[in-house]
Amino acid sequence: MTAKLLDGKALAAQLQEELTERVSDFAMNNGVTPTLAAVLVGENPASEVYVRNKRAACERVGIASQLHRLPRDASEELLLSLVARLNRDEAVHGILVQLPLPGAIDAARVLDGVHPSKDVDCFHPENVGRLSQGRPTFLPCTPHGVQHLLFRSGIPVAGKRVVVVGRSDIVGKPLAMLWMQKDSTCGPTAANATVTVCHSQSENLAEICRQADVLVAAIGKARFIKADMIRPGAVVVDVGMNRTAEGLCGDVDFENVRMVASAITPVPGGVGPLTVTMLLYNTLKAAQMLSLA
Ligand code: GUN
Numbered sequence: 001m002t003a004k005l006l007d008g009k010a011l012a013a014q015l016q017e018e019l020t021e022r023v024s025d026f027a028m029n030n031g032v033t034p035t036l037a038a039v040l041v042g043e044n045p046a047s048e049v050y051v052r053n054k055r056a057a058c059e060r061v062g063i064a065s066q067l068h069r070l071p072r073d074a075s076e077e078l079l080l081s082l083v084a085r086l087n088r089d090e091a092v093h094g095i096l097v098q099l100p101l102p103g104a105i106d107a108a109r110v111l112d113g114v115h116p117s118k119d120v121d122c123f124h125p126e127n128v129g130r131l132s133q134g135r136p137t138f139l140p141c142t143p144h145g146v147q148h149l150l151f152r153s154g155i156p157v158a159g160k161r162v163v164v165v166g167r168s169d170i171v172g173k174p175l176a177m178l179w180m181q182k183d184s185t186c187g188p189t190a191a192n193a194t195v196t197v198c199h200s201q202s203e204n205l206a207e208i209c210r211q212a213d214v215l216v217a218a219i220g221k222a223r224f225i226k227a228d229m230i231r232p233g234a235v236v237v238d239v240g241m242n243r244t245a246e247g248l249c250g251d252v253d254f255e256n257v258r259m260v261a262s263a264i265t266p267v268p269g270g271v272g273p274l275t276v277t278m279l280l281y282n283t284l285k286a287a288q289m290l291s292l293a
Contacts, residue, residue: 001232003261006153008145012273015148016061019280023062026284026291034287035064036094036120036279037086041079041105042072046243047098054096057276063283066092076105080113087115093290094120094283099170117289120282122174131174134181137289138282143175145274146216146237155214155235155263158192163209165225165251166218167199171239175216205229217251227256236264239271 027033036058038051051067058065068082079101086095095118101107116126122140130136139147150157157179166172179193193214198205200219209215209229217225218239230236240251250267258264265271 001259001262003236003258003264006149006237006263006265006270008149008265008271008273009269011149011152012277015274015277016057016280019277019284020061023280023284026287027062030287030291032287032291033062033064034093034284035066035091036096036283037066037068037089037092039068039070039079039082039086039095039097041070041074041098042102044098044100046241047100051098054276054279057280058283061280063280072102073104074102076109079105079110083110083113087113087118090290092118093287094118094279096121096279118286120279120286122282123169128169128174132177134183138285139178139278140170140174141278141282142171142218142239142271142275143178144278144281145271146175146239147178148278149237149265149271149274150214150235153263157214160193160213161196161211162193162214162216163196163198163212164216164218165198165205165209166216166220166239167197168218168220171218172197172199172216175218219251221251222249223251223253225252225257227253227260230257230260232260233262234260236261237271238265238267240267241272 023034040051055065070079086092095114097110111123114124116124119127122138127137162179164172164176176195176197180195181191183191196208198208206229210231212234214235216237222242222244236252236257238250238252242249248268
């Protein structure tokens with residue numbers, strides 16, 4: 001068997017086309033252009049690329065974007081005061097503080113400083129709490145992107161055994177939260193999966209992975225998930241983005257796993273473009289909420 005490729009790039013293009021119309025309608029009806037403020041501290045090359053991609057996507061759909069740069073040695077207080085200023089700025093609807101931040105800065109303190117109504121990454125404890133209770137304001141971008149990709153590919157998760165490898169606050173934990181919800185308050189297919197979260201300390205990892213109907217790899221280790229960890233016919237979602245000597249690769253040993261799985265996301269061109277697209281959704285949502293306030 002050779003797995004069907006889940007083409008995130010094509011789906012993101014389609015969703016962004018749909019979004020362009022919604023952004024345009026909103027701007028016409030309210031006289032306001034949804035606006036995202038991105039904050040970049042230092043010159044991390046990967047972060048530079050991510051922020052450039054996010055801003056380019058904003059431009060494609062008619063969302064305005066701002067870039068606020070601080071030097072690598074900027075103080076935490078300076079960053080907090082920038083975030084506070086963006087919170088107060090009525091022309092800014094969404095705030096994105098690109099991670100990772102330099103080690104000297106307490107990232108949690110900074111992310112806690114973003115007003116929950118502008119927290120388009122869904123990193124603020126209030127928004128994470130709302131998600132865990134099944135009444136989210138925003139959905140976290142990567143989990144929401146994965147959800148969309150499977151939904152639009154006709155792959156249901158309800159009742160299925162989902163194994164998430166990785167317990168990060170950005171992907172593993174919120175994806176598990178999304179998919180274990182009891183009903184559909186978090187989107188049409190976000191509910192009723194049987195979710196197992198594994199991590200670097202899990203015993204019998206391969207055995208647990210082999211039980212998955214849907215396996216999500218989000219552990220940040222190049223080609224970590226091997227073909228013998230996949231049940232024949234399973235769906236494999238690769239959230240990894242690792243820079244190796246041979247170039248960009250995911251957390252899945254793609255060439256071998258694709259011979260066992262029924263469907264698989266490529267890297268690049270799988271989950272990444274959808275993460276960006278969901279950030280656009282959230283920015284429009286933040287602008288809509290403000291216009292109703
Ligand atoms: N760094 C890696 N992924 C992300 C993300 O989704 N949002 C932000 N702000 N930083 C990141």
